[in-house]
Amino acid sequence: MGTILKTEAATMQFGGxxxxxxxxxxxxxxxxxxxxxxxxxxxxxxxxxxxxxxTPTSGRVIFQGNDISxxxxxxxxxxGIGRTFQNILLFDDLSACDNVMIxxxxxxxxxxxxxxxxxxRIRREEKSARQRSLELLEYVNLGADAEKKAGxxxxxxxxxxxxxxxxxxxxxxxxxxxxxxxxxxxxxxxLMEIIRKIRNDGxxxxxxxxxxxxxxxxSDVVTVLNHGQKIAEGVPEVVQHDPAVIExxxxxxxxxQ
Amino acid sequence: xxxxxxxxxxxIAITLLLAIVIPIFTRENRYxxxxxxMLGIYVILGASxxxxxxxxxxxxxxTAGFYGIGxxxxxxxxxxxxxxxxxxxIFAVVLCFLIGYVLGFPATKLNFIFxxxxxxxxxxxxxxxxxxxxxxxxxxxxxGIPSVKLFGEPMTKLQYYYMTLIFVLLVLFxxxxxxxxxxxxxxxxxxxxPIAASAMGININRYKLLVFAIVSAMGGLAGVLYAFNIRYIxxxxxxxxxxxxxxxxxxxxxxxxxxxxxxxxxxxxxLPEFLRDLSKYxxxxxxxxxxxxxxxxxxxxxxxxxxxxxxxxxxxxxALAKRKAGKTKNKxx
Numbered sequence: 001m002g003t004i005l006k007t008e009a010a011t012m013q014f015g016g017x018x019x020x021x022x023x024x025x026x027x028x029x030x031x032x033x034x035x036x037x038x039x040x041x042x043x044x045x046x047x048x049x050x051x052x053x054x055t056p057t058s059g060r061v062i063f064q065g066n067d068i069s070x071x072x073x074x075x076x077x078x079x080g081i082g083r084t085f086q087n088i089l090l091f092d093d094l095s096a097c098d099n100v101m102i103x104x105x106x107x108x109x110x111x112x113x114x115x116x117x118x119x120x121r122i123r124r125e126e127k128s129a130r131q132r133s134l135e136l137l138e139y140v141n142l143g144a145d146a147e148k149k150a151g152x153x154x155x156x157x158x159x160x161x162x163x164x165x166x167x168x169x170x171x172x173x174x175x176x177x178x179x180x181x182x183x184x185x186x187x188x189x190x191l192m193e194i195i196r197k198i199r200n201d202g203x204x205x206x207x208x209x210x211x212x213x214x215x216x217x218x219s220d221v222v223t224v225l226n227h228g229q230k231i232a233e234g235v236p237e238v239v240q241h242d243p244a245v246i247e248x249x250x251x252x253x254x255x256x257q
Numbered sequence: 258x259x260x261x262x263x264x265x266x267x268x269i270a271i272t273l274l275l276a277i278v279i280p281i282f283t284r285e286n287r288y289x290x291x292x293x294x295m296l297g298i299y300v301i302l303g304a305s306x307x308x309x310x311x312x313x314x315x316x317x318x319x320t321a322g323f324y325g326i327g328x329x330x331x332x333x334x335x336x337x338x339x340x341x342x343x344x345x346x347i348f349a350v351v352l353c354f355l356i357g358y359v360l361g362f363p364a365t366k367l368n369f370i371f372x373x374x375x376x377x378x379x380x381x382x383x384x385x386x387x388x389x390x391x392x393x394x395x396x397x398x399x400x401g402i403p404s405v406k407l408f409g410e411p412m413t414k415l416q417y418y419y420m421t422l423i424f425v426l427l428v429l430f431x432x433x434x435x436x437x438x439x440x441x442x443x444x445x446x447x448x449x450x451p452i453a454a455s456a457m458g459i460n461i462n463r464y465k466l467l468v469f470a471i472v473s474a475m476g477g478l479a480g481v482l483y484a485f486n487i488r489y490i491x492x493x494x495x496x497x498x499x500x501x502x503x504x505x506x507x508x509x510x511x512x513x514x515x516x517x518x519x520x521x522x523x524x525x526x527x528l529p530e531f532l533r534d535l536s537k538y539x540x541x542x543x544x545x546x547x548x549x550x551x552x553x554x555x556x557x558x559x560x561x562x563x564x565x566x567x568x569x570x571x572x573x574x575x576a577l578a579k580r581k582a583g584k585t586k587n588k589x590x
Contacts, residue, residue: 074455102459105443169458
């Protein structure tokens with residue numbers, strides 16, 4: 001399949017603080033790649049660098065052969081990277097279906113002037129956007145919640161709605177920022193199934209996750225960050241026993257046990 | 258595609274009927290006719306402001322500037338170049354759209370409060386240019402604006418009112434279509450959460466400029482209708498005070514609700530007519546109105562009305578069900 005996303009010495013500095021420090025990472029197309037590390041390790045910062053919210057201070061981010069380091073967020077989305085947010089950024093006042101329809105923005109062809117005249121093409125586009133959005137809600141098991149306001153949904157469902165909205169872009173790569181945070185065990189099992197389903201549909205997934213059961217259970221490759229630097233990378237079983245990783249999580253001495 | 262509720266349809270039908278019929282009875286009374294025409298103009302301004310604040314989450318305290326540009330551009334073209342009214346109107350609307358697009362640039366860079374301040378500054382600049390330029394008649398303004406002709410005859414006040422009404426409906430229709438399309442969803446997404454909107458591929462700057470230009474064009478249209486009704490224009494009419502008044506109209510009805518925008522414009526527009534004795538305190542009253550409405554009815558004055566109608570609907574449905582049940586009982590008996 002080949003490499004879909006690559007970071008080359010990606011670095012992000014905020015004043016004197018280096019949040020992400022020369023990180024080299026390669027993600028193969030079709031895999032579920034997890035990004036782990038203790039709080040403040042730079043995982044979300046790296047996510048924001050990839051998705052165009054931050055411009056790396058130095059280094060490069062390469063997606064499908066194109067340098068996207070300097071691209072802005074909406075341009076990165078247009079190239080085919082969808083994402084969710086750690087702190088859930090839904091459009092709370094709009095229905096679940098409208099949220100997903102906003103995700104269809106780039107896939108909906110509705111020039112403004114034509115919209116005003118409400119031409120048959122606009123009506124068709126509107127209908128198919130709604131149709132596709134409802135299908136995506138079904139896909140993440142939110143079919144029954146389509147007309148509910150996003151803000152009124154329980155926490156776990158909000159996370160799933162964010163995934164549906166990101167999928168509406170028809171991305172080739174999906175970034176999930178702590179999708180299981182705040183989910184109960186049965187919800188995380190449901191989430192893992194959905195993530196596997198997305199992977200089987202051919203979408204590459206980069207996931208930040210604190211829930212080890214989820215992270216280890218679904219990922220093919222794991223990259224571990226600590227203090228902005230990559231400290232380990234490999235298949236979950238090996239990384240789990242890496243002394244540097246155990247030290248990062250448990251402190252010095254943890255590795256001895 | 259969202260379905261329009263039957264109730265909404267009934268309300269629109271009644272409002273439209275009243276707007277068409279009432280002026281027929283007052284057509285001889287110049288004062289009433291001018292008030293009605295002004296209310297139509299206010300609805301255009303209020304609806305455009307509602308689109309800007311309520312749907313896209315931006316603000317402008319410079320709308321009166323575009324209202325003024327529209328008025329002056331059309332009048333000057335009609336008077337100096339001897340163009341027909343309609344040409345002047347289209348020219349003014351297009352001009353305001355373009356100027357709005359260029360001057361909307363701060364909207365892409367500034368947050369809510371600073372955008373408000375800078376647009377107010379813009380308004381003042383426009384007003385100063387108008388006041389100090391020979392071309393625009395300076396401080397004394399332009400008098401003797403020709404009346405709009407229909408089939409060679411000057412329009413009566415009633416005809417002018419109906420023309421205004423047509424433009425009002427056109428503007429509301431356009432707002433409705435924008436709101437219920439991809440563009441409207443993009444605007445609501447930007448208002449709801451700019452970071453998420455951008456991650457969905459929405460080019461925020463582009464949409465901010467677009468909505469700013471549309472709102473400016475609508476302001477320009479209102480200015481044209483104003484100028485050719487009063488037939489005398491002066492920079493005084495286009496100050497930031499007017500912008501503030503337009504802001505009130507856009508806000509108090511209910512932000513992000515087209516019907517609320519219309520209601521707010523009618524209430525805020527008609528208020529001064531009922532409070533003639535207090536005209537000195539007009540701006541104070543508008544300020545108070547905003548504070549009170551935002552404090553006690555953050556969803557606008559349209560919200561309690563909606564709740565009331567919900568109750569009424571339930572009561573009617575309940576009564577109907579009871580009657581039906583009673584009838585079946587009688588039959589059985």
